[in-house]
Amino acid sequence: MLSRxxxxxxxxxxxxxGENQRVFTKDIARSMGVKMPSVSGMVKHxxxxxxxxxxxxxxxxxxxxxQRIAVDLLRRHRLIELFLNKTLGIPWDEIHEDAEVLEHxxxxxxxxxxxxxxxxxxxxxxxxxIPGKDGNLPLSRGVPLDKVSEGETGRVVEVSDHxxxxxxxxxxxxxxxxxxxxxxxxxxxxxxxxxxxxRQSLAIGLDAARRIRxxxxxxxxxxxx
Amino acid sequence: MLSRxxxxxxxxxxxxxGENQRVFTKDIARSMGVKMPSVSGMVKHxxxxxxxxxxxxxxxxxxxxxQRIAVDLLRRHRLIELFLNKTLGIPWDEIHEDAEVLEHxxxxxxxxxxxxxxxxxxxxxxxxxIPGKDGNLPLSRGVPLDKVSEGETGRVVEVSDHxxxxxxxxxxxxxxxxxxxxxxxxxxxxxxxxxxxxRQSLAIGLDAARRIRxxxxxxxxxxxx
DNA sequence: TCTTAAAGTTTGCCGAACCTAACTATTTAA
DNA sequence: TTAAATAGTTAGGTTCGGCAAACTTTAAGA
Numbered sequence: 001m002l003s004r005x006x007x008x009x010x011x012x013x014x015x016x017x018g019e020n021q022r023v024f025t026k027d028i029a030r031s032m033g034v035k036m037p038s039v040s041g042m043v044k045h046x047x048x049x050x051x052x053x054x055x056x057x058x059x060x061x062x063x064x065x066x067q068r069i070a071v072d073l074l075r076r077h078r079l080i081e082l083f084l085n086k087t088l089g090i091p092w093d094e095i096h097e098d099a100e101v102l103e104h105x106x107x108x109x110x111x112x113x114x115x116x117x118x119x120x121x122x123x124x125x126x127x128x129x130i131p132g133k134d135g136n137l138p139l140s141r142g143v144p145l146d147k148v149s150e151g152e153t154g155r156v157v158e159v160s161d162h163x164x165x166x167x168x169x170x171x172x173x174x175x176x177x178x179x180x181x182x183x184x185x186x187x188x189x190x191x192x193x194x195x196x197x198x199r200q201s202l203a204i205g206l207d208a209a210r211r212i213r214x215x216x217x218x219x220x221x222x223x224x225x
Numbered sequence: 226m227l228s229r230x231x232x233x234x235x236x237x238x239x240x241x242x243g244e245n246q247r248v249f250t251k252d253i254a255r256s257m258g259v260k261m262p263s264v265s266g267m268v269k270h271x272x273x274x275x276x277x278x279x280x281x282x283x284x285x286x287x288x289x290x291x292q293r294i295a296v297d298l299l300r301r302h303r304l305i306e307l308f309l310n311k312t313l314g315i316p317w318d319e320i321h322e323d324a325e326v327l328e329h330x331x332x333x334x335x336x337x338x339x340x341x342x343x344x345x346x347x348x349x350x351x352x353x354x355i356p357g358k359d360g361n362l363p364l365s366r367g368v369p370l371d372k373v374s375e376g377e378t379g380r381v382v383e384v385s386d387h388x389x390x391x392x393x394x395x396x397x398x399x400x401x402x403x404x405x406x407x408x409x410x411x412x413x414x415x416x417x418x419x420x421x422x423x424r425q426s427l428a429i430g431l432d433a434a435r436r437i438r439x440x441x442x443x444x445x446x447x448x449x450x
Numbered sequence: 451t452c453t454t455a456a457a458g459t460t461t462g463c464c465g466a467a468c469c470t471a472a473c474t475a476t477t478t479a480a
Numbered sequence: 481t482t483a484a485a486t487a488g489t490t491a492g493g494t495t496c497g498g499c500a501a502a503c504t505t506t507a508a509g510a
Contacts, residue, residue: 038497090335
């Protein structure tokens, strides 16, 4: 049985490493709220156990074994979020912290019961894909909103879940999974993106737009490319 | 924040102390699966923190403060059991171990949400009363089945939840909360009790009978006492 | 190139919660 | 009443996960 702490380190590296970029001691320390020597020590341990590879002074990279643990945690996390949301009606900006704790302690048996109870779902309340029991993580749908060109219309399919403040901001603007949005205007020099949502006009910052993924609606009656 | 370990010690003392009898090092050690020196050490710590009083060589007793923590845990435990049973349909012989872990990590906010979701229930799936948020523990209903006289009829209202084997034994005999039972015969010298359940005759050992509480049905047309 | 700032590591320490071994108090029974 | 058995405690050690202080490596700029 892996300790809570070890699981958290692996998870943090997974989140920071993005598209397989090396992850540095300082970033792990900042993200976990511990000091660098603690990270150095744990990294050495995790490397010895084969969860990640470590080039001293050059950062770490998860091994297959480490990846698998991180993806399993992600499965747990997302199923727990969906479960809390569906049963207790806990809003999407409040489920993350509870799931953060529960993902480490809920038994596999319970997770599979939850999975079946929820009807073997594909997405969590933020629209994130739910990894399979086999460790397979389906690709995200859609594209980041900040990549969408003027005039295009799409449906919100996924939003970043780490910052509750951001989720409340979305809620305040009536943006949710499934909302239809049209990009009316993209201000230059990193300026806001002007959206049309439910006949309302709405300005949204670039940082926020990057955290929203939309499925572009194919224009009918016009061929693209 | 109390550690998992501290909460478990307090809970164990609570369970062992019954009607305010002193609890001994050996019993705590056996019940928790640790060695006696670990208990001595922790007891000293818990006494210093005011959770229990300790007379060396003479056992411990929870203080008001300790009692309160134990009862809060009991509330959490029972609400979690009921929640898992109601939502996921987990049978009564399997909910205990999950609840055992979850009671330590689920936030108060989540517990109160669960409480409301369940309709502010009074009993868990084993018929145990659920303590209030204020630390008030309602009395158990009914009387132990081994105290019921021959000829009397009652309804099962509560069963002990610690031994899954026992719960499966009850399930196998179609005994559940709400079952109507009549004591047909009580064998002498600690022999079995013969019950009538759903027109079936059924022999049940004294140890089992002690773990079942029934609400005696007042005989109509006859005055008692 | 050389110096300095930043990042990373090593060393040695701490507290929590466990352990074994050795010692002490209490209870029991000869 | 006293010896042995049982229960409890103390002393000292381990592992885990964290820390500060001191040192090393790498990167950046003069």
